[in-house]
Amino acid sequence: MQIKVVEKILAANDAIAAENRELLEKNGILAINIMGSPGAGKTSLAEQTIIALRSRLSTAVIEGDIATRYDAERLAALDIPVVHIATGGECHLDAPMVKQALLQLDLAAADVVLIENVGNLVCPAEYDLGQGKKVVVSSVPEGHDKVEKYPLMFRLADAVVLNKVDTLDAFDFDVQRFEANLKDLNPRAAFFAVSCRTGQGIDAWTDWIRAQSPLPRAGEG
Ligand code: MG
Numbered sequence: 621m622q623i624k625v626v627e628k629i630l631a632a633n634d635a636i637a638a639e640n641r642e643l644l645e646k647n648g649i650l651a652i653n654i655m656g657s658p659g660a661g662k663t664s665l666a667e668q669t670i671i672a673l674r675s676r677l678s679t680a681v682i683e684g685d686i687a688t689r690y691d692a693e694r695l696a697a698l699d700i701p702v703v704h705i706a707t708g709g710e711c712h713l714d715a716p717m718v719k720q721a722l723l724q725l726d727l728a729a730a731d732v733v734l735i736e737n738v739g740n741l742v743c744p745a746e747y748d749l750g751q752g753k754k755v756v757v758s759s760v761p762e763g764h765d766k767v768e769k770y771p772l773m774f775r776l777a778d779a780v781v782l783n784k785v786d787t788l789d790a791f792d793f794d795v796q797r798f799e800a801n802l803k804d805l806n807p808r809a810a811f812f813a814v815s816c817r818t819g820q821g822i823d824a825w826t827d828w829i830r831a832q833s834p835l836p837r838a839g840e841g
């Protein structure tokens with residue numbers, strides 16, 4: 621039966637995700653699984669995050685893409701370690717792929733690992749990668765109905781970043797509705813309205829990262 625096969629795949633995934641989590645915890649690393657649609661700005665957010673954190677924390681990136689190395693190359697240009705996972709058609713990352721990537725990084729030297737998932741609002745939500753935090757990037761041009769239409773991903777998110785708020789004048793995007801729907805569905809999710817282009821809101825977002833365990837608390841050290 622189809623259903624049994626799928627359950628077996630997810631159970632196998634979860635076992636490897638637990639190994640990833642242990643490996644990350646042992647090395648004191650905060651790993652963030654960045655999910656969202658193609659074009660929402662996942663790579664742009666990673667770029668802004670790396671730049672904002674770089675004086676205090678060392679960040680490495682695991683970059684998942686079905687095709688091309690464009691995003692991996694763009695982030696490697698920031699002079700940080702990047703492992704590219706070419707998923708070969710798979711529309712999400714899974715825990716075994718991330719494990720292979722983690723083993724290629726110098727984990728002792730990293731504080732934060734940003735895992736950019738494949739652009740997709742559906743199945744990445746179902747695969748635990750062993751990350752510490754899950755973040756969904758949504759963007760103004762996509763419309764304010766995404767929380768309602770793709771509830772699983774938003775329900776599981778520790779934080780939601782609404783990107784491209786510099787374009788609000790050009791779109792009928794109701795930020796209050798988006799945020800209210802998010803709070804209804806997932807009251808514990810942190811919410812940030814940002815523009816990766818202008819830098820608006822990036823400080824609040826990176827302050828949130830710095831406050832997460834196992835990183836040294838913001839303001840200390
Ligand atoms: Mg990208």
Ligand code: ZN
Nearest residue numbers: 710711712743
């Ligand atoms: Zn998929």
